[in-house]
Amino acid sequence: MQSCKALTACLRFRQGAPMRKPDESPMQLALDAARRAAAAGEVPVGAVLVEAETGAVLASAGNRVEADADPTAHAELLAIRAAAGLRGEPRLPDCDLYVTLEPCAMCAAAISFARLRRLYFGAYDPKGGGVEHGARFFHQPTCHHRPEVYGGIREQEAGDLLAEFFRARR
Numbered sequence: 001m002q003s004c005k006a007l008t009a010c011l012r013f014r015q016g017a018p019m020r021k022p023d024e025s026p027m028q029l030a031l032d033a034a035r036r037a038a039a040a041g042e043v044p045v046g047a048v049l050v051e052a053e054t055g056a057v058l059a060s061a062g063n064r065v066e067a068d069a070d071p072t073a074h075a076e077l078l079a080i081r082a083a084a085g086l087r088g089e090p091r092l093p094d095c096d097l098y099v100t101l102e103p104c105a106m107c108a109a110a111i112s113f114a115r116l117r118r119l120y121f122g123a124y125d126p127k128g129g130g131v132e133h134g135a136r137f138f139h140q141p142t143c144h145h146r147p148e149v150y151g152g153i154r155e156q157e158a159g160d161l162l163a164e165f166f167r168a169r170r
């Protein structure tokens, strides 16, 4: 039985049938970071910063507000800081940020200051978001760089993570 299975797999491989690959898309990596944050007792938000042209992941982070006792330790800020530090440059105009939740106003400002090319986010956040809700930071006249914004990427999974986290805490 075992050898038969192995033979079938081998034949499939030879015929060039698509092999099942793990999902390593940036939003999947951000969701993984959000899950790790939840396991550590943090609000489950994850962010991944990617070099647009090569797809290279420069930084990945989950929220660390509780762990660092730092109200500004949002996943987006941590990922931007890490990537800018890695590059030794305060601006990353050739980079895209993937985050599981609509960024707050603070993170939207940081995204603008970093001159990021694109922002991809998962769930919309009517309570705390600052991109499509509240401050709508990128739409203000005081905002001098507006990234392209794509919301609702893997929205359901990102939202379920958050809902699950807050349900368990109640």
Ligand SMILES: [Zn+2]
Residues within 6 Å of the ligand: 074, 076, 103, 104, 105, 106, 107, 108
């Ligand atoms: Zn934030």
